[in-house]
Amino acid sequence: MINFESVAPVKLKGVGKGFWITLDPSQPEKILICEIDKLIRKLKHLAVNADLVLDVGDAKGHDALIEQIKIYLRENFELGHIGTSPVKRSVPLERIRQRDLSSGWNQHRSDVLMLRGRVRSGQAINAKKHLVITGDVNPGAELIAGGDVIVLGKLFGKVHAGYPDREDAIIFALGFNPSHVKIGSISALGSEGGGGSSSEFASVENNKIIIKDYMKASPFRRLPWPEAI
Amino acid sequence: MEGKIIVVTSGKGGVGKTTTTSAIGAALALEGNRVAIVDMDIGLRNLDVVMGLENRIVFNIVDVVQQKCKIEQAAIRDRRIENLFLIPASQSDNKDVLSTAGIERVAEDLRKQFDYIIMDSPAGIERGFENSIVGASEALVVCTPDVSAVRDADRVIGILYSRSLTPKLIVNRIEPGRVKRGEMLSHEDVMDVLAIELAGLVPMDDKVLISSNTGTPLVLQNDSKAGQAFKRIARRLNGEADLPFEAPTDRSSMWGKISRTFGLR
Numbered sequence: 031m032i033n034f035e036s037v038a039p040v041k042l043k044g045v046g047k048g049f050w051i052t053l054d055p056s057q058p059e060k061i062l063i064c065e066i067d068k069l070i071r072k073l074k075h076l077a078v079n080a081d082l083v084l085d086v087g088d089a090k091g092h093d094a095l096i097e098q099i100k101i102y103l104r105e106n107f108e109l110g111h112i113g114t115s116p117v118k119r120s121v122p123l124e125r126i127r128q129r130d131l132s133s134g135w136n137q138h139r140s141d142v143l144m145l146r147g148r149v150r151s152g153q154a155i156n157a158k159k160h161l162v163i164t165g166d167v168n169p170g171a172e173l174i175a176g177g178d179v180i181v182l183g184k185l186f187g188k189v190h191a192g193y194p195d196r197e198d199a200i201i202f203a204l205g206f207n208p209s210h211v212k213i214g215s216i217s218a219l220g221s222e223g224g225g226g227s228s229s230e231f232a233s234v235e236n237n238k239i240i241i242k243d244y245m246k247a248s249p250f251r252r253l254p255w256p257e258a259i
Numbered sequence: 260m261e262g263k264i265i266v267v268t269s270g271k272g273g274v275g276k277t278t279t280t281s282a283i284g285a286a287l288a289l290e291g292n293r294v295a296i297v298d299m300d301i302g303l304r305n306l307d308v309v310m311g312l313e314n315r316i317v318f319n320i321v322d323v324v325q326q327k328c329k330i331e332q333a334a335i336r337d338r339r340i341e342n343l344f345l346i347p348a349s350q351s352d353n354k355d356v357l358s359t360a361g362i363e364r365v366a367e368d369l370r371k372q373f374d375y376i377i378m379d380s381p382a383g384i385e386r387g388f389e390n391s392i393v394g395a396s397e398a399l400v401v402c403t404p405d406v407s408a409v410r411d412a413d414r415v416i417g418i419l420y421s422r423s424l425t426p427k428l429i430v431n432r433i434e435p436g437r438v439k440r441g442e443m444l445s446h447e448d449v450m451d452v453l454a455i456e457l458a459g460l461v462p463m464d465d466k467v468l469i470s471s472n473t474g475t476p477l478v479l480q481n482d483s484k485a486g487q488a489f490k491r492i493a494r495r496l497n498g499e500a501d502l503p504f505e506a507p508t509d510r511s512s513m514w515g516k517i518s519r520t521f522g523l524r
């Protein structure tokens with residue numbers, strides 16, 4: 031018989047007309063595949079056309095691992111549908127969202143530095159976290175922020191977002207024309223005098239700084255819930 | 260009534276600070292004000308040459324600050340324009356000997372004796388520049404329509420704001436023909452970046468060099484476009500805040516009209 035209580039990296043139990051495999055995604059891929067292989071082989075003919083769910087619990091970011099396991103299983107067994115466990119609702123997240131909703135997000139304290147007015151040549155602005163400037167940033171000015179940089183105006187000058195090493199930061203401007211862009215540890219030179227009339231943003235993709243049209247590809251549009259930052 | 264001290268700055272050298280100082284000082288005196296022009300570009304004095312007064316220097320501003328002489332002894336009366344005085348710079352580079360307290364004391368005395376005190380400042384943002392803004396109550400920033408002058412002017416504007424001075428802008432050496440051909444920034448481009456109140460627009464004008472070489476005041480030349488532009492700036496500073504701006508054009512007929520309107524007074 032199968033031991034349901036084992037502390038092995040992989041556990042299997044029967045559910046309905048299929049099987050549920052719980053696995054510990056922190057284990058090496060090889061070991062996981064080897065253990066799953068053993069368990070399914072023990073099932074012999076019971077495994078044929080059986081549906082299978084691969085469950086990594088609350089862990090996130092293991093899509094590649096799951097994909098590898100799926101490929102292996104399809105190549106070696108004649109299983110039915112191989113799926114993943116439905117995403118579980120997170121209790122703490124629900125609590126936070128309920129609180130935000132009922133109090134109108136008013137209990138947040140923020141490190142965001144928001145300035146209005148023109149930033150001039152020779153001036154340097156340092157923000158611990160996100161930096162929002164409603165105004166223009168002139169050539170020769172310098173902005174450094176621990177998080178995102180948002181300029182509601184023309185952006186010239188030098189900008190470093192995600193200082194020192196956050197590569198998920200972005201730099202946005204209504205008129206995007208900086209001479210120098212750096213996000214985390216990745217930098218790029220701006221195009222001298224080019225463009226600058228459309229609202230664009232810079233972000234890091236595959237270790238490169240990419241500039242995109244904000245209205246077409248805003249990174250925030252994908253966020254389904256207003257998050258306080 | 261206490262006089263006003265207006266400092267003329269730019270950041271970059273050679274953009275027209277000295278030209279502006281002498282022209283505006285002369286124009287304000289022609290309007291009936293008692294005016295002192297003070298050369299704070301110590302060690303590189305040249306206002307005396309531009310004004311044609313170099314042969315009459317006895318004392319200079321460093322002597323005044325160091326109390327070696329009185330303001331009245333250092334101030335040279337202009338030959339042609341009544342109520343116009345020059346306090347020259349010293350020839351040797353001794354700006355470091357000027358104390359802030361000393362400059363403030365002299366500034367106070369100057370305000371009692373004159374309606375307007377126009378101070379020429381050195382290029383850069385070093386000690387000499389700092390000295391020239393110590394006593395100022397108003398500031399003018401002179402900028403030419405080129406990228407490096409704009410960058411330096413922007414820096415200076417930031418510093419002036421940090422000293423709670425709100426500067427006004429003069430765009431000098433505008434060449435409408437070159438702007439039209441796209442070879443030069445327009446004054447709108449300059450104003451777009453610097454974004455401070457405009458004091459005036461001054462075109463490129465060969466008469467400027469001739470005037471300073473011969474030591475004759477630019478503002479007395481009615482056929483000088485730049486001279487007329489400086490006169491209009493002086494009128495704005497002197498209370499005619501609503502005097503409209505005339506953008507230089509490359510059609511000389513336009514300028515003909517303007518100089519007829521604002522010519523002889």
Ligand SMILES: Nc1ncnc2c1ncn2[C@@H]1O[C@H](COP(=O)(O)OP(=O)(O)O)[C@@H](O)[C@H]1O
Nearest residue numbers: 272273274275276277278432462463464467468
């Ligand atoms: N509007 C103008 N048109 C033509 N030449 C000018 C004009 N303004 C200044 N200049 C010339 O430019 C040079 C530099 O001017 P100056 O007033 O000495 O600048 P700064 O004091 O800022 O160094 C001088 O030779 C002057 O004659």
Ligand SMILES: [Mg+2]
Nearest residue numbers: 276277300305
């Ligand atoms: Mg000069």
